[in-house]
Structure formats: structure tokens, C-alpha cells
Amino acid sequence: MAESTPARIGIVTVSDRASRGEYEDQGGPAIRSWLESALVSPWEPVARVIPDEREGVEETLADLVDSAGCCLVVTTGGTGPAPRDxxxxxxxxxxxxxxxxxxxxxxxVSLRHVPTAILSRQTAGIRGCALILNLPGKPSAIAECLDAVFPAIPYCVDLIGGPYLETDPVHVTAFRPAHARRPG
Structure with a gap:
């Protein structure tokens, strides 16, 4: 990826009510705000708000990676134990x-703040040259979780062939082994 080409990052809110406009999406904007303060390398968000429908979530995730070219897709919502999660x-x-x-x-990390965090089923996986990360829906939990795992994300993206993501060390420091050098 050329130095001037911004990395594309998918931000997906999975919520029946938000997708119908009955509820203001707070998770997607919380992810975007966190990324805006953490990343110093050029990036652009590709946001979606979709209902809790498995086929639609699968199609959206695949589209963001395969067609939109996102190197990272961060979801919020749908990680609990309820039937539609x-x-x-x-x-x-x-x-x-x-x-x-x-x-x-x-x-x-979440268990330090709330005992019901054990009910959450957040996960992450790789599709092509992209990392897909599932976060909870509450904005404060989104920040706690990103603070905890984001140090590993830029190097993970490096390892799977994505662009070089740089972070603001005042907000979060990306960990890369000493042998991992910046490309170029």
C-alpha cells in the first residue's frame, strides 16, 4: 500500500434498533472517536449500521474486507448470550x-469493571489481509477493550499483509518486536 493511501477501517454497529433508527448508534461513533485519537497514520472509516441478522452480518463483514479493502473491521454489539446476539x-x-x-x-479487562463481562463473547479472526474484531456495545466497554487489545493490532495487521498502522504513544503504544521494521 502506498504511503499516501489511507488504510480503510470498517466500523460495524450490529443492532436491530439502531438499524431501524429507533435508537441512536453510540457504539460506532465511540469506535471512530477512539481510533481518531489512537492512530496517527492516514486512515478512513467505512461505517455500517446493520440489524442482528447472521446472513447480513456475514455479508457486511465479507464485503468490507473483500470489496471495500478494509485492513481492520471493528464491530460493536451482538456479542452477548441473547438469542439474537x-x-x-x-x-x-x-x-x-x-x-x-x-x-x-x-x-x-471488562471483568475488573462488571461481573457480567463473563457473558460477553467477543472474539477476533482473520479474513484475507484483514483482522475482524468484535467489541461489546457499551461505549465505555469499547474504550476499555480497545485500550487492552489495540497494542497488538498493528503488528497483527503487518503479519497478515495489511498496511502499516502507526499509533499515538500518548494514547496507545503499538507493540512490534525489535526485528519488525517499518516498511520502505
Missing amino acids: ITPEATEAVCTKMLPGFGEQMRA
Whole structure:
């Protein structure tokens, strides 16, 4: 990817009510705001608000990676135990590799704040040259989870062939091993 070409990052809110306009989407804007303060390399958001329908979630995730060229897709919502919470299943269906450590870390961090965090089923997986990450729906939990896992995300994106994402160390420091050099 050329230095001047911004990385594309999908932001997907999975919510029946928000998709119908009955509820203001707070999760998607929370993700965007967090990324705006964390990333210093050029990037552009590709946002979607969709209902809790497995087929639609799968199609949206695949489209954001395969057609829109996103290197990272971050979802919010649909990770609980309720019958319509299907985001993790849709993510697993479109990914070739799952990365359960992301979910484990997010639940560990969230459990410090609320005992019901154990009910959350956040996960992450790889599709092509993109990482798909499922977050909870509450804006404060979104920030806690991104703070916990984002240090590993730029290097993960490097390893799967995505663009070089740079972070603002005042907000979050991306970890890359000493042998991992900036391309170019």
C-alpha cells in the first residue's frame, strides 16, 4: 500500500434498533472517536449500521474486507448470550483463522469493571489481509477493550499483509518486536 493511501477501517454497529433508527448508534461513533485519537497514520472509516441478522452480518463483514479493502473491521454489539446476539458466529463463519486471545483479554479487562463481562463473547479472526474484531456495545466497554487489545493490532495487521498502522504513544503504544521494521 502506498504511503499516501489511507488504510480503510470498517466500523460495524450490529443492532436491530439502531438499524431501524429507533435508537441512536453510540457504539460506532465511540469506535471512530477512539481510533481518531489512537492512530496517527492516514486512515478512513467505512461505517455500517446493520440489524442482528447472521446472513447480513456475514455479508457486511465479507464485503468490507473483500470489496471495500478494509485492513481492520471493528464491530460493536451482538456479542452477548441473547438469542439474537450472533456477531461472533457470523465472524467465525467468514474468517479463515480465529484469534481467541483477543476475546480472552477483553473479558479479563471488562471483568475488573462488571461481573457480567463473563457473558460477553467477543472474539477476533482473520479474513484475507484483514483482522475482524468484535467489541461489546457499551461505549465505555469499547474504550476499555480497545485500550487492552489495540497494542497488538498493528503488528497483527503487518503479519497478515495489511498496511502499516502507526499509533499515538500518548494514547496507545503499538507493540512490534525489535526485528519488525517499518516498511520502505
